[in-house]
Amino acid sequence: MAIEPVVYGASTRPPRGDYSRAGADYTCPQNFAAYTAADHDTYRRLYERQSALLPGLASEAFIAALPSLGIKDHIPRFDEINERLYKTTGWEIVAVPGLIPEVPFFTLLANRKFPVTDWIRTPAEFDYIVEPDIFHDLFGHVPLLFNPVFADYVQRYGQGGLKAQGLGACEMLSRLYWYTIEFGLIREAGGLRAYGAGILSSSGELPYAVQSPVPQRLPLQLERTMRTRYKIDTYQQTYFVIDSFEQLFDMTAADFAPMYARLRGLPEFAADERGVVAASVF
Template identity: 80%
Template sequence: MATEPVVYGASDRPPRGDYSRAGADYTCEQDYAQYTDTDHDTYRRLYERQEALLPGLACDEFIAALPSLGVKSRIPHFEDINERLRKATGWEIVTVPGLIPEVPFFTLLANRKFPVTDWIRTPEEFDYIVEPDVFHDLFGHVPLLFNPVFADFVQRYGQGGLKAHEQGVCEQLSRLYWYTIEFGLIAQADGLRAYGAGILSSSGELTYAVTSAEPQRIKLDLKRVMRTRYKIDTYQQTYFVIDSIDDLLSQTAPDFTPLYDAIKGKPDFVANASLPSDSIYIE
């Protein structure tokens, strides 16, 4: 099969990655020789800035797992991380040139392989980038893959994604990914914290998501999530809150087919919709 580039959201900008080096499953070798001193410095500065923001904003599980990424003064070799990750949870990270289609993505997750983009943003994009880069993928996503419960949830999501593709409901399931793995919040005993990679890798949204009075924070309800649209170019207007990583795994354990049947034909909710049935998180 041809490895065609994937465009992020409604963007008409050509994808940045070199898809010609990807195999049929969209994976390739990490092109470590491509990185310049500027690239390594960008990674270091991004890491140091985010790490300093984590206390009081990131969940305990993420903070505990972050050192497992290893070196932070430069972009790591993926295989160095894999030596530790395989021992911890049986996962590994694999290189991809950028965003990949649904079926290859789900297939990798179902086999405990997490796709990580290997290129990094330019210094001019230090504060914001449209497509996920190596910093977003490594810093945001990989630490929680060292947590056995979260690692099982991500694999289960991949398995569910393959079923969703067969049933034609990938859009509904993608919203669960967005509002949990990318932009999820968790209610710890000492307050609200972030566990979603899109929040944890963003200096602005990390503070906004946890402390701002502007967004809605709703306790996770799967049918509500699957009917809720999301924003790709602004901070989220709605966040969904779980009680624990175990809670997330248990809520997503049953077969989703009855959920898809229950919401079939029902209208979507806009990103900032407020419903009488919402269970609002109050700290």
């Protein structure tokens, strides 16, 4: 069976990445030898810029876990990260050529394997990239996989994704991923902080999400979240806030099937729709 690339959102540009390298599960060996000196320098500069922004904006759990990535002056080898990650939470990262379909993605997460794109953006894309690259995946996602509670939530999400696929509810569940794992905010003793990878790997959206008066920030409610559309080409106009990773894990313990059936008869919310169902918390 031929492995086909996945198109991101409504983009007409063919995804980059060599999908001929991928196996049936869409994983492939990390092609470390293919990285150039410029690639390593791009990673170093991205890491340096983003890590300097974290104090006062990123969650304490993320800041505490970031050193577990190891080296920061060049692209790390996945197997070296896995030596530490597996011992800590039983997770491992696996290389993929780019975005992958829902079922392989959910299957990997359900088996505590996180897919990481193994190519890096060009210097022209230093400030913004449409598709997730190795910096977004490693810097944004992997540190919190060292946190046991959050790591368990991601596995539970993968397991739930496989069930949602059988129920035709992947779009609703994808919004939960978007507004938690990618763009989630958490309330800590020091104030509002970011834990979502899409925020943490963006130099512009990190201060915007936490400090700007423009977006609305709502307490995380599963039904409201699953009814809220999102955009991939702008900063988010709505964020959902949790009190702890334990709260997030506990909220997703229920069987979602009755909720999916109920939500199909309800209207969706636009990405910027305000003042409905839940009051803004910030």
